[in-house]
Amino acid sequence: MKPALLSAWQTWALLSACFAALTAIFAKVGVENINPDLATFIRTIVVLLAFSVLLFFTGQFAVPSAISSRTWLFLVLSGLATGASWLCYFRALKLAPPRWWRRSTSSASFWLLSSRSPFSASVRQRRAGRGLP
Secondary structure (H helix, E strand, C coil): CCCCCCCHHHHHHHHHHHHHHHHHHHHHHHCCCCCHHHHHHHHHHHHHHHHHHHHHHHCCCCCHHHCCHHHHHHHHHHHHHHHHHHHHHHHHHHHCCHHHHHHHHHHHHHHHHCCCCCHHHHHHHHHHHCCCC
């Protein structure tokens, strides 16, 4: 039996990189004629609605009171960091020359292929077994 090319987490990471690239492309076009803060607000509403539908239809919605205070704390902090990241990213998209955002779409893909990514660990292990650097 042949082993899987990618593990489950690697597949999700690759999909994440692809969607991140699409996000940058769509956002650059979407932010052209509006304030970047308003663009971030609209994007946030879309994400909220999409995940609401996902949780509802998959039966994964949990009563908020069942979530621990520690989990709430770190999710709120993560949400604030995400919001700050999106605000900065949309402002950068609005102000940056086109060549910059084209590079930003490839950054996640580059990480996946770089020598420091978790994906390369299995390549390094195979090389080490054959005496290669």
